[in-house]
Amino acid sequence: MYIDFKCLGKRIAQRRHELGYKQNELAEKVDLSNNYLSNIENVHSIPSLTTFANICIQLDTTPDMFLLGTIKTNDIPQSIIDNLKLCNDSQLKFINDIIQCFISQNN
Known part of the structure; x- marks a missing residue:
């Protein structure tokens, strides 16, 4: 399976905005530095599976929504x-x- 990390980062940022989180607020909830979260959203870093799962939990979104743009x-x-x-x-x-x-x- 090909993962489009550019789309993944955009979807994370979009969902964060939908929920009204600032980048530093989400980073704190997921126990990341603001810089690292920014790098994930801008495709300069690829999150670990654990980090990705924590982001999904905090943004109340399923992994398939971030990975594929749809809920399967x-x-x-x-x-x-x-x-x-x-x-x-x-x-x-x-x-x-x-x-x-x-x-x-x-x-």
């Missing part, structure tokens, strides 16, 4: 995934509650 799922239509990305946290919680109702009805 088995059989959920891409249109649903795209629409979910447009929802805020309270809307996503509500959607999750609805899904849980459907699941409990099936059991």
Whole structure:
């Protein structure tokens, strides 16, 4: 699998901005220097697997989103995934509650 580290860095920076983190705030949460995080975002450094996992956790994002630009799922239509990305946290919680109702009805 080819990893486009330029896209990876851009996606990390974009998600950081979406969540309102400054670079130094995220670096502190992930226990990195601000300089190293900047190097990851600008493709001057490649993060270790542990560092990458910590960034994913802190930015509440799956690795496939950073690596591929999409969340890979088995059989959920891409249109649903795209629409979910447009929802805020309270809307996503509500959607999750609805899904849980459907699941409990099936059991």
